[in-house]
Amino acid sequence: MSFDKERFKSPYSFLFGSMNLRTKTLLIISLVGLILFAIVVNSLFINVDNITTNFSIKNSQPSLQHPFGTDWMGRDMFIRTMKGLGLSVIIGAMASILSTMIAIFLALSSTLGKYFDHCVSGVTNLFLSIPHILLIILISISLGGGIIGVVVGVSLTHWIPLTRVLRAEIKQINTSTYVKLSKNFGRTKWWIAKNHLLPLLIPQIVLGTILIFPHAIMHEASVTFLGFGLSPHEPAIGIILSESMKYLSNGAWWLAFFPGLSLLIIVLLFDLIGDNLQRLLDPTQANE
Amino acid sequence: MNYKKIFKFLGFKFGTLIILLIAVSTISFILVEISPIDPVRTYIGEMSVSQEKLTNLNEYWGVDQPLHVKVVNWLGNLANGNLGTSLIYRTPVTEVIGERFSASFMLMFTSWLLSGILGFFLGVLAGFKRGSWIDKGVKIYSYIIYSTPVFWIALILLMIFSVQLGWFPTGLAVPIGKTAGNVTFVEWLHRLILPAFTLSITGIAQIALFTRSKLVEVSSLDYFFFAKARGEKGWSLIKRHGIRNILLPAVTLQFLSFSELFGGTILVEQVFSYPGIGQAAVTAGLQSDIPLLLGIVLISTIFVFCGNSMADLIYKFVDPRIRESEANEF
Numbered sequence: 001m002s003f004d005k006e007r008f009k010s011p012y013s014f015l016f017g018s019m020n021l022r023t024k025t026l027l028i029i030s031l032v033g034l035i036l037f038a039i040v041v042n043s044l045f046i047n048v049d050n051i052t053t054n055f056s057i058k059n060s061q062p063s064l065q066h067p068f069g070t071d072w073m074g075r076d077m078f079i080r081t082m083k084g085l086g087l088s089v090i091i092g093a094m095a096s097i098l099s100t101m102i103a104i105f106l107a108l109s110s111t112l113g114k115y116f117d118h119c120v121s122g123v124t125n126l127f128l129s130i131p132h133i134l135l136i137i138l139i140s141i142s143l144g145g146g147i148i149g150v151v152v153g154v155s156l157t158h159w160i161p162l163t164r165v166l167r168a169e170i171k172q173i174n175t176s177t178y179v180k181l182s183k184n185f186g187r188t189k190w191w192i193a194k195n196h197l198l199p200l201l202i203p204q205i206v207l208g209t210i211l212i213f214p215h216a217i218m219h220e221a222s223v224t225f226l227g228f229g230l231s232p233h234e235p236a237i238g239i240i241l242s243e244s245m246k247y248l249s250n251g252a253w254w255l256a257f258f259p260g261l262s263l264l265i266i267v268l269l270f271d272l273i274g275d276n277l278q279r280l281l282d283p284t285q286a287n288e
Numbered sequence: 289m290n291y292k293k294i295f296k297f298l299g300f301k302f303g304t305l306i307i308l309l310i311a312v313s314t315i316s317f318i319l320v321e322i323s324p325i326d327p328v329r330t331y332i333g334e335m336s337v338s339q340e341k342l343t344n345l346n347e348y349w350g351v352d353q354p355l356h357v358k359v360v361n362w363l364g365n366l367a368n369g370n371l372g373t374s375l376i377y378r379t380p381v382t383e384v385i386g387e388r389f390s391a392s393f394m395l396m397f398t399s400w401l402l403s404g405i406l407g408f409f410l411g412v413l414a415g416f417k418r419g420s421w422i423d424k425g426v427k428i429y430s431y432i433i434y435s436t437p438v439f440w441i442a443l444i445l446l447m448i449f450s451v452q453l454g455w456f457p458t459g460l461a462v463p464i465g466k467t468a469g470n471v472t473f474v475e476w477l478h479r480l481i482l483p484a485f486t487l488s489i490t491g492i493a494q495i496a497l498f499t500r501s502k503l504v505e506v507s508s509l510d511y512f513f514f515a516k517a518r519g520e521k522g523w524s525l526i527k528r529h530g531i532r533n534i535l536l537p538a539v540t541l542q543f544l545s546f547s548e549l550f551g552g553t554i555l556v557e558q559v560f561s562y563p564g565i566g567q568a569a570v571t572a573g574l575q576s577d578i579p580l581l582l583g584i585v586l587i588s589t590i591f592v593f594c595g596n597s598m599a600d601l602i603y604k605f606v607d608p609r610i611r612e613s614e615a616n617e618f
Contacts, residue, residue, distance in 0.1 A: 129308055129589050133551040137573050138585065142319040218437045222555055225439050226570050241443065245559070253447050260440035267435040
């Protein structure tokens with residue numbers, strides 16, 4: 001078989017020239033991370049009260065002055081969308097971290113013994129048996145809605161894949177000879193967990209958290225769109241989109257198009273980080 | 289076919305379903321019970337009621353009973369097939385769900401079938417022409433659809449086809465001036481197309497990517513190389529040695545996607561105002577119609593369970609390899 005150089009070229013080769021894959025991957029991760037960080041910091045400086053209502057420019061089409069147009073109260077949609085994106089990333093971060101903690105806890109407890117393992121797989125099956133959106137709605141109602149309801153709801157529905165990965169990983173490490181040796185030397189379970197398990201699990205945990213992110217953001221937006229998430233005063237993307245429904249029939253397409261597109265881009269950026277990180281951690285799959 | 293084994297399998301599945309339903313209904317009941325919703329307040333609505341009547345209602349609804357008594361009562365009612373009365377529609381929950389679910393079922397079934405066939409076809413094409421523009425197109429499409437909220441796609445399609453082009457009505461499943469009973473088939477179909485289309489184009493992504501990677505996997509196996517060495521090529525090679533081996537896993541995957549299908553339906557129905565189970569769930573949740581919401585949770589659990597069991601059934605009894613290896617065991 002001839003060596004096909006073209007095949008091994010990354011799609012970003014025009015950007016990074018002759019760098020090796022590792023450097024490129026790291027560069028992509030840090031660049032994308034920087035963009036996301038900038039979005040969050042930027043949104044923190046936007047004060048919602050400063051988004052002025054100006055009825056003289058209400059329902060105006062996208063222009064240079066208002067790139068995303070204005071809504072029925074003359075508010076600039078670009079600023080509102082930016083604020084909403086920051087909110088989405090923050091909520092996504094909270095939900096992913098909480099979800100990861102649940103995953104670590106359940107994965108660790110499933111390896112304690114056969115009985116615990118059965119319990120964890122029972123809980124997993126239970127959570128897989130209800131459509132996620134419906135479960136988030138239930139949890140959100142139970143907690144009285146608002147930001148806590150969404151964060152808890154989303155994190156309680158997204159721990160399953162990471163738990164499975166961690167559980168398999170822990171089982172594999174536990175059967176290795178050096179762990180058995182440590183046991184025979186009389187090391188405690190806690191010592192083994194801290195010194196043998198944790199260093200090997202940390203990359204998986206970080207990757208798992210980032211892979212939860214896009215799903216968490218999308219589910220938050222969906223639940224908020226349905227009316228169970230953030231309160232209507234917050235300029236979340238879900239709220240913006242559900243408000244836009246009323247004005248679609250008047251032809252105000254920009255109210256729904258740009259906020260949704262921005263959300264899509266944010267989700268794609270998180271996917272990009274996740275994919276590249278996966279390549280760094282698992283070089284055998286890097287050429288897939 | 290071993291019918292005895294199938295019956296045993298079905299019996300086991302039925303038992304699992306019963307246990308699952310008890311667990312799900314208990315947990316969802318406790319979840320709404322600890323919520324700040326007051327069922328009596330919801331029932332009364334805006335009416336003004338005397339204190340005496342309020343006490344009577346509290347007693348009737350059993351508000352002051354301890355939690356475990358309430359749970360046992362609720363499970364007892366469920367066992368008798370009594371899911372309570374919907375507070376919004378003022379009819380038994382089972383009736384509301386029956387009507388709404390049949391509307392949603394048509395929507396879900398259409399898009400399920402459509403996305404399955406189209407997704408499989410696209411996946412085979414992409415895997416067959418690996419590296420070509422078709423392959424790249426399918427991959428990019430799938431990745432983008434994966435990262436897009438379903439309801440936004442629905443909104444975009446609504447804007448293009450209903451508002452700009454005017455091909456389909458914006459929302460309202462029943463034309464103005466008509467009751468739900470006497471809608472003609474064509475009118476109803478007219479309103480089904482756009483929601484079903486939305487659900488289909490989102491469903492395609494998963495099955496297409498899966499089929500593609502399966503075909504790539506299969507085409508690196510020895511028997512595939514041998515067939516190539518014998519001089520088979522092109523479409524007949526794919527048909528004889530590729531599709532036969534990837535069809536079953538693909539169908540299984542499609543059955544496993546019932547949960548996402550239901551979730552997508554909730555969002556799509558909300559955007560298109562399609563009068564199905566998803567819209568009922570959202571309305572029930574927003575207006576604190578707890579009996580209806582709990583009923584919908586149960587029906588969705590059964591729905592998802594059926595999909596998973598079908599996948600299991602196919603895996604265990606249809607795949608000739610597994611069937612034969614099991615026959616040899618006994």
